[in-house]
Amino acid sequence: MEYLLVRFAKVESREVITGDGGQKKIIETLIIEKDRGLVVDGNNQGMTNKTIELEKGTHLIKLKSPPDDFKPNEIKVVLDNTSSLLPMEVYFEKVEL
Numbered sequence: 001m002e003y004l005l006v007r008f009a010k011v012e013s014r015e016v017i018t019g020d021g022g023q024k025k026i027i028e029t030l031i032i033e034k035d036r037g038l039v040v041d042g043n044n045q046g047m048t049n050k051t052i053e054l055e056k057g058t059h060l061i062k063l064k065s066p067p068d069d070f071k072p073n074e075i076k077v078v079l080d081n082t083s084s085l086l087p088m089e090v091y092f093e094k095v096e097l
Contacts, residue, residue, distance in 0.1 A: 006049075
């Protein structure tokens, strides 16, 4: 089994930092929103902010809606070599309607 943690969050601040070698990093401060239902590969599959177990491989993740107050509309993930202590983590950003 593989593990995925999906967050639904509002971005409070976003800062771009340039390292010594010229590489840029984005630092975001997130406010985690209340739980939303998840749809994985077209099936209801738990809630945001809780780790879920999925088969190894590619999956299409969506939030239940309405409201359509998030972006992107969907996230494609490839799960491999995760654990319950170190799940893959992705997030949907809350947007104002």
